[in-house]
Amino acid sequence: KAGVTQTPRYLIKTRGQQVTLSCSPISGHRSVSWYQQTPGQGLQFLFEYFSETQRNKGNFPGRFSGRQFSNSRSEMNVSTLELGDSALYLCASSIREITDTQYFGPGTRLTVL
Amino acid sequence: AQKVTQAQTEISVVEKEDVTLDCVYETRDTTYYLFWYKQPPSGELVFLIRRNSFDEQNEISGRYSWNFQKSTSSFNFTITASQVVDSAVYFCALSDTTSGTYKYIFGTGTRLKVLA
Numbered sequence: 001k002a003g004v005t006q007t008p009r010y011l012i013k014t015r016g017q018q019v020t021l022s023c024s025p026i027s028g029h030r031s032v033s034w035y036q037q038t039p040g041q042g043l044q045f046l047f048e049y050f051s052e053t054q055r056n057k058g059n060f061p062g063r064f065s066g067r068q069f070s071n072s073r074s075e076m077n078v079s080t081l082e083l084g085d086s087a088l089y090l091c092a093s094s095i096r097e098i099t100d101t102q103y104f105g106p107g108t109r110l111t112v113l
Numbered sequence: 114a115q116k117v118t119q120a121q122t123e124i125s126v127v128e129k130e131d132v133t134l135d136c137v138y139e140t141r142d143t144t145y146y147l148f149w150y151k152q153p154p155s156g157e158l159v160f161l162i163r164r165n166s167f168d169e170q171n172e173i174s175g176r177y178s179w180n181f182q183k184s185t186s187s188f189n190f191t192i193t194a195s196q197v198v199d200s201a202v203y204f205c206a207l208s209d210t211t212s213g214t215y216k217y218i219f220g221t222g223t224r225l226k227v228l229a
Contacts, residue, residue, distance in 0.1 A: 042220075042221050042222065043206075044219075045218070048215070055214070056214045088156065090158065092158075097215075098208060098215045099165075099208045104158035106155070106156060107156055
């Protein structure tokens, strides 16, 4: 069974731009979560989607948004990029609940210049 | 408040030594879940174990074992006879419904270096 895939793997953007990251979960998994990992703040939960609805949310500003499609694939969008948004963005999928075992993708490394 | 503390920032051991990684958590929920993940240099988080708050049995999986003690709010992870391939950053995580929705909180991680 294929694992979680994320595209692109690397991105370089400039301040003020917006970016969209994509995540394809493991087949049959309906919950998709997003995390931000930085050296300073560590791993932080962004949000979780299930059945095309945001079900749980972390403490990030509204510039961070996401969506989920009917095939469970998910996208994350960051608008008006700031230097501090430079991070590794990880996507994870689980069968149904965020408390189920989560399987992580390789991440997208975003650099904001 | 919801919190996960991994006080050990970095540990270095020589191959074949046993090593224990500490994890202390805080939650007001009676139902919660604890996890351990491994992040090798490649960057991808690898799931190791999931434990719910009602299951205090210790678990052993090969060279890995976990000690869950609700009385001390700890969920420690021991690697027996460590190997160089165990070198990675290990994260402990907590998921509960503090504030009404599920949140997933990671500790700051412990970097384990196993020297040949």
